[in-house]
Amino acid sequence: MTLLAFDWILLIEKFVLIAIIVSVSLVIAMYETYAERKVAAFLQDRPGPNRAGPFGMLQPLADGLKLFMKEEIIPNTSNKFLFILGPCLAMLTAMMTCAVIPWGSHLELFGRHIDLQIADINIGILYVFGVVSMGVYGIMIGGWASNNKFSLIAALRGASQVISYELAMGLSLIALLMLTGSLSLRTIVDQQMAPGHLWNIVYQPLGFLIFLVCAFAECNRTPFDLPEAENELNFGYHQEYSSMKLGFYLFAEYINMFISSVIMATLFFGGYDIPFLDESTLNPNVAALLGGAALFLKVVFFIFLFMWVRWTVPRFRYDQLMDLGWKKLIPLALANMVVTGAVILWLKK
Amino acid sequence: MQALTNRGKEVERKPMSFWESLYLPGIFKGMAITFSHLFKKKPTIHYPEQKREFSPVFRGLHVLNRDEEGRENCTACGLCAVACPAEAITMEGAERMPGEENLYREEKYAAKYEINMLRCIFCGLCEEACPKDAIYLSETFAPSDFNRKGFIYKKEDLLIPDKNTDPEGYAKARGSKK
């Protein structure tokens, strides 16, 4: 019976947490589609969707219903299994990143100490990178299995883009990790919350800028949305997809956007830290909820930034994209790393 | 070459300065511009609830007029058809029989009167050519249809409802024109 000797309450607690986080991310992804349309409209002096419900608030439901009702088409010449696997992988990898993010400090319920984080592993950031590097398989497999030249080119573009920018992203974080000395996301947040310690953006502005640019590229967002360049590739890697399989790809993209916003907020903007407030003076439950709200606000700002940039900056050409990634961002990130290392050494002396 | 206007601008091809080649200032400037649009007044007219005012010279669908007693004005003289540059109007005249004086004002009337709305260019020349004030361009426009036949408007479609028996239909066909 050793197989069943778990801390069952812990298991239930984690299950509830996972269910909450997954459903919250799905709802946020839904409303990101709405926000995208609304922000685009406002930036272009239009009112945007306003028919379904007050201010068009029910529009995501209508869009979802539309996707579900569409005819499901699997091309005859496609590789059926991989064709279905593609969107599943995209969705899976998008959701998996949630596991290591600290959503708040901790709750004290029924005499239990509940961390608002699914798993605090000591390689948190690396885990995120690992999952993100898996994300490209969803695009590649889907694009290849469609048996369509446009999809294939889009898949190859997507893959090479993600691989190129992952390097710069990782290098930009190394300087930050030198400062924090830990890979665990919760430790990084706790350090930023400590009195007398500012948010990491103050110490690593260049690192943040590089990370931000790479996050845009990793999420396939404009100005780096080469895999979905409508005017060159028709529609990109999900051209042959219809119905909810297409919906999965679109959803995965929005969830990726949400997760990368959360990670930027966590690494550089103090995560669930509320500025100018000492959380330890509050009731832990209140502090946790307020902290979660603060994180949410920061995330909303970043999501808005994603959309704002999308409707401002035009798309890069493919060679410009590679040039920026390999010849500008990676050397910059390396220089940032060396300078940070030198400053740390100098301050320690 | 002589410039047509003095608004033309010479294309600058000098290499970018360091500040420009960073792109970031340019991007921030662009983002400031798009952000300012967030607070601009939206010019959208929410169609079914709000409607744009027609301009005073708007020319829409034709109506065939009736006089004060509800009698048709048209005498099928054919001047409108002659004036029509798009040759959209066809008609057939008929003689008024005794007892029909309350239907038609003159001794001759149009038994058949058709306007092909796909040909019509809504120029309003028919309106000007008519000696009997029988045809007017209203302030309504042709609804969409699935086939071409639907755009050939028969006399029944064109004739304005009688002001005395059907005031609602009359107002609708007349549109908002004064």
Next chain:
Amino acid sequence: MSITVVLFWFLTALALLSAIMVLLSKNPVHSVLWLIVVFFAISGHYILLNAQFLAIVNLIVYAGAIMVLFLFVIMLMNLNAETEPQKNTWLKLAGAISGGSLLLILVSVIRSATDMTGRTAQVGEGNIGLISNLGKALFSEYVVPFEISSVLFLSAMVGAVVIGKKD
């Protein structure tokens, strides 16, 4: 049977099965995908040994970058089940026999080695694979091999740039 043992057997079976599938698949793309499954299974083993850093680096480097490049090349060359060359039956038989005997020899040598018999894997309690311990070991005890391998990578990078520059 604790949960660790169940996981161990599951991951072992998965790794072996997918390794066999890498060889048996007719379609090269399927082979690559099975190979990715093998990497996942091996990463699972690393996690069982409490070597989380190794596990995730294995995923990032092998599954996340190298296999993507493999897939890239195979997709670009449009290899599929039809282009797979039909090999001679005798050739297949010879390959199976020689590979099998190599496996037998390897297994017998490893089983009889004195170095291996005295050791067992530390499931769930070793901490060699944790990032701080690994970093300390790499930068103190093994600093020379580490730096030499980094020089090797640098020279590989320079070589790649030289090849890329040649028109």
